[in-house]
Amino acid sequence: MDTITLAPSAVAAGKSQRLPVVTLFVFALIGFVLVAMETMPAGLLPVIAIGMGTSEGTVGLFVSAYALGTVLVTIPAITLTRGMRRKALLLAAVLGLMLANSVTTISNDVILSLVSRFVAGAFSGIIWGMLAAYGRKISPPRQGGLALAIVSTGAPVGFALGTPLGTWLGSAFDWRWAFAGLTAVVLVAGTLVALIAPDAQGQPGNSRLPVVRVLRIPGIAVILAVIFTWMLAHNTTYTYITAYLRATSSTLTVDLQLFIFGIASIAGIVLTGALLDRHPRLLLHGSVIVFISAAVMLLAGHNSTPAIVVATVLWGITFGGASAQVQAALTSAGGDNSDVANSFLPVAFNVAIFVAGILGAALLTHFDGLVMPIVMIVFGLIALLLTIYGRRTAFRIQI
Incomplete structure (x- = not known):
């Protein structure tokens, strides 16, 4: 658990006097999942297509649907939720992501899978849109850049290890195990956020x-x-x-x-x-x-x-x-x-x-x-x- 010592002024601002390293790495873990979840279908096109009885071109739309959800939903969702406290919003988005990915894992219907991928992309966009600012809000101002760097480690690790690992798991066993594994990681990350992450205020209405x-x-x-x-x-x-x-x-x-x-x-x-x-x-x-x-x-x-x-x-x-x-x-x-x-x-x-x-x-x-x-x-x-x-x-x- 993070060791955080707060002064009264720090409590009001939502910032800790010490860098909340563990929380920031949990944020990075979430970023890792977001990258792996978006790109993993590309490495599993043949096995998903065979498993669902459809074409590889159709399965390729799993990536497009995810990206489309991110593009269409992120900005309006962040705009509507900027007054919410950050921890509650992150937990809600993580829960939505986990549920959407679970539907993809068990679905045998292509249309339902595409819808679940769109919804997962939407929640992914909300998370990406808030992680950076949330990480800086709970960190000392003098270490804001370091906080951002830690949070950002999830994306390259996802490209380097997450997608290849998911592709191997899905090819060696069953593609649904790869998606189920991501759901499990999201559950762990969400639990850690609930237990150890400091909260931060949303944006006051008069400053939006x-x-x-x-x-x-x-x-x-x-x-x-x-x-x-x-x-x-x-x-x-x-x-x-x-x-x-x-x-x-x-x-x-x-x-x-x-x-x-x-x-x-x-x-x-x-x-x-x-x-x-x-x-x-x-x-x-x-x-x-x-x-x-x-x-x-x-x-x-x-x-x-x-x-x-x-x-x-x-x-x-x-x-x-x-x-x-x-x-x-x-x-x-x-x-x-x-x-x-x-x-x-x-x-x-x-x-x-x-x-x-x-x-x-x-x-x-x-x-x-x-x-x-x-x-x-x-x-x-x-x-x-x-x-x-x-x-x-x-x-x-x-x-």
Whole structure:
């Protein structure tokens, strides 16, 4: 259990004088589940299709339905619930996520499964929209960046270990066991939140802005543009990494490259945690520059396995820290409306995922997989220019 010593002023503010490390890692565990839950069907397409007597294309809609739920529900849900106390809202969303995933686990009907995936995505968006601000609210102000970095570890670990583990479990036994395992992890995480997580106040009614006005807060639109372009650059290549490797002379396999990427992402989180509180703007500029450099190396060194491995490590390091860096910027720029500002983040991420799938598919009808690092370079450069443009409003020195 977290050891938390509260002063009267800290109690009023909902902040502890010590970093609530255990609670923050529980938040990271929830993030791990959200990533694994969204992406796991992609690794289980054949077995789910056989088990449900449908096509792989239909099962692929399990991912789309989840993403659609996140995109459509997150912002209005966060807007309607920003006056609620954070712990109660998180527990309610975790319970909803667990129930929706349980329906997917036992359902034999495709339509019911798609509906349950949509609902799970909706609850996922609510959780993503509040985790960052909740983590900072219960942490000392001087360690806000470190708190965000800890909470953000769940996503890269989910990419590195959660999805492959779920795919192996579903393939070795039954795909329903993979979904049931995620439900069990959600139950454990929710129980820990109920037992040890400090509570935090919602947003007072007189300080809330309409959603449109939150978007107009200086810096918010620029940050969202950076998220979209950076994640579009990332996801187009990540989604079609098989096509890229097929166009190279490398002996590297897809599963090994993604594993290397995931481990490097965890290293990126550690690096971000060490630097985010002291050098947030420099860290962001440097991350995007290294991301572009990795793309150049993927293109120029496509006939060299060592070059691809090095590029993958650099790529993973930059991706691992990206979430914490942009969440810190949104939280800082959003101020009292940081919960709503952060609710735009999963929407921007999922729209980028959606567009990346379409863009990559369109490009591969005319080019081979080497076009993917070119996409990374082009949109990475746009993201870099946006970080420079927004250095005074969106990416200030202090977070």
